[in-house]
Amino acid sequence: MADKILKKLNIKVWRQNKAADKGRFETYTIENISTGSSFLEMLDILNEKLIIEGQDPIAFDHDCREGICGTCSLFINGRAHGPDTEVTTCQLHMRKFKDGETITIEPWRAKSFPVIKDLVVDRTAFEKILYAGGFISVNTGGVPDANAIPIAYEDAEESMDAASCIGCGACVAACKNSSAMLFVAAKVSHLAKLPQGRVEAKKRARSMVAKMDELGFGGCTNTGACEVECPKSISITNIARLNREYLLARFSE
Amino acid sequence: MSILESKIPEGPLAGKWSRHKENIKVVSPANKRKLEVIVVGTGLGGASAAASLAELGYKVKAFCYQDSPRRAHSIAAQGGINAAKNYQNDNDSVFRLFYDTIKGGDYRSREANVYRLAEVSPNIIDQCVAQGVPFGREYGGLLANRTFGGALVSRTFYARGQTGQQLLIGAYQAMNRQISMGNVEMYSRHEMLDVVIIDGKARGIVARDLVTGKIKRFGAHAVVVATGGYSNVFFLSTNAMGSNGSAAWQCYKKGAFFSNPCFVQIHPTCIPVHGEQQSKLTLMSESLRNDGRVWVPKKKEDAEKIRKGEIGPNDIPEEDRDFYLERRYPSYGNLVPRDVASRAAKERCDAGFGVNPEGKAVYLDFKYSIERLGKNVIKARYGNLFQMYEKITDVDPYKEPMMIYPAIHYTMGGTWVDYNLMTTVPGLYSLGEANFSDHGANRLGASALMQGLADGYFVIPYTIGDYLADEILTPKIDTNTPEFEQVEKAVTERIEKLFNIKGTKPVDYFHKKLGHVMWDYVGMSRNEEGLKKAIQMIREIREEFWKDVKIPGELDNLNPELEKAGRVADFFDIGELIAMDALDRNESCGGHFREESVTDDGEAKRNDEKFTYVSCWEYKGEGQEPVLHKEDLVFENVKLTQRSYK
């Protein structure tokens, strides 16, 4: 589809120099953006302008720019990853915006994800949840042949659906309770759906949930906001599975 | 002993690795606990190494510049990973994978290394399955395979179009387990800025904490660098924005030889460039060539009308489509190796048959396989890639062919290593894309993931012991020494120097300029005049950069522009060395195409008599010409033939 030019946009963005600073919104204007440009390319252009004018460019996280590394993390016009479905911020294109529009950009807002600078947040809490059990306890070497244990096609597919989580944190940002349930559920399901991961499934669910609570993420009240904003369409049925594993773990205690 | 002691074991090819393992030294468990290893980079190569070394008992410190190891560039690999499992009963074997890799690399890699790679490849798949990698499966519950370019057997394992992601998550989880047990200390958002050498041995690194800007020292008994490739010298590439060559370049400046820098891979199936504002290129997995047919219009006037938007691809009747790969290479057709496919696309576009407004695109059409297999099968195979394509281009590839064009994708060249993966600096190792070892002049699809994991899971855990066995009496490395002091000082001065230029232009301005020079003169097709011109131009841009770059922000805070500046400063130097290496190698082989060396029908022509060597560049100091050493390649098990995919 032919690209058009957006003549003028107002960019209202969260500025915060350091974690300890208070932070505020600033508004900038930017001109002549192609609708074929990505959202982050638009920010590149704005940053280039700011640098030349002697201002501090807007810090934002990004790396792969193709929707897979999970680094990019912007809250745009009130939505995690902006006004498109099944995309990360870096896959969002300017064709989703109108000429003259004011675009509001914020960082993920959650107690467990403190701001580092501007739009960059600290997601170490996700790592810590995974340290609590998001793995299968095998060492390198001494494992059976890959085809020794057949896995039903559907199980492998369901496991893969859950394993598609990119750890971006949009689910937490979208949730009014800042719950990390979808992220945790995705990991628990990914592994529990496979015979190799079944062995530790209950223990894994219990320790990851306990860690999540300890790190200050909120509880899940089933609003489903996470599923809507998840760029990888991780389904909330995974949360039901996590709850099941968790209950089983409690009963077997 | 020459400085280039490759340490390739004697004897028949098939037994080299077993014999080597029998002969190298082993460290006892009690001593392993006292030995520290630094692993820089936690992509497939680094994460698998960090996890495996920690499991053995070594104390590991691992580093990455992203906020989590899970975000390393390896995550973006789409298509798959090769392994000689022969699950399909199609006559695959370790030897065949070895042979395909050597041939695909156009006979510019070491037989022994490549054979070992093929030999350990089946173990990788076993390991990944045990870790919970959800590979694609058949209905009977066994693993599925797909075919990839450059092979006649089906040996590629995949997890939808997200194979790199799933393999990396596997390695990351294994490493997380070691972190939770206290055996790996993970330093995310830390960038290595230099390696520290004491009495000729690598003993640590100096890194910048990217959040606080603090410069920190880290000591260890050995340093493993697995920091990926340097494709971003070209500005536009399929690599992640932060991918860089700096760590490898610092090793080079500290005495590690740099090999075959001119061997850069151009991937045939990327989404074409649009406009000047573009920041990176997106790959469409090579696996798509399994089910997509590549074509351009036969008639120039049709191509012109398409470029003007007067007609669309679906308006071109069957008989007016030129399936040029099938026409030129009937036996491999759409599955020719990457370099061949890329050049063929450029040839058609240069001849005026390109199909986007810029005339730099060809079609990859799924119409035929959708007719044959049905939309659902295609969706199951490539659903996420099709979605990605549509989100970027706003075109539905189920209805209209994709537009693709070649782009810089992977670097075969890198730090020289011996059979133990040790560089020319004792105690300094290089793994994954960062080293030069296994792919020669061209890498086959699905072999980078294999190599990264082979290096990390199955090679370094053995070979590092041979070196560390002699270090058991070396106490914990003290970082309060003049050597650390001096490196820290040099690193700090360089950062301050860059920061204080306070010129007028942002880093990207220079990076883009460098990228244009590299693509135009050191890209898909190279010649002497162009290469000389490129070297001159790179020097000029570098000079301008060091006078006029403008870095905003603060030194003691998160400062992405400062990070970028340091990386781009090194890209100039790497770019120059790529051009020098390309100038030296007056033959066409693999991804390196010299216009002076072609056959009568325009295909690449190797010159085995003169160039059957690995180029190994030695740094001689700032402003000095580097010295070229050559490691001659000896082929005892394969016959060198001119590659033919016809």
Ligand SMILES: Cc1cc2nc3c(=O)[nH]c(=O)nc-3n(C[C@H](O)[C@H](O)[C@H](O)COP(=O)(O)OP(=O)(O)OC[C@H]3O[C@@H](n4cnc5c(N)ncnc54)[C@H](O)[C@@H]3O)c2cc1C
């Ligand atoms: C789009 C795309 C698709 C691909 N598809 C395939 C495929 O289907 N099959 C295949 O086999 N190969 C594929 N490849 C190639 C393959 O993905 C890479 O070659 C491979 O993953 C590289 O792994 P690595 O571990 O060597 O490096 P990377 O994964 O690049 O990791 C580098 C690591 O080094 C760190 N780092 C870098 N510099 C520093 C520094 N100075 N200080 C600290 N840390 C640093 C980074 O943080 C990162 O952790 C693809 C590549 C791309 C670009």
Ligand code: SF4
């Ligand atoms: S579940 Fe979805 S939104 Fe949450 S971290 Fe994973 S990919 Fe992101």
Ligand code: FES
């Ligand atoms: S930058 Fe990697 S997902 Fe957006």
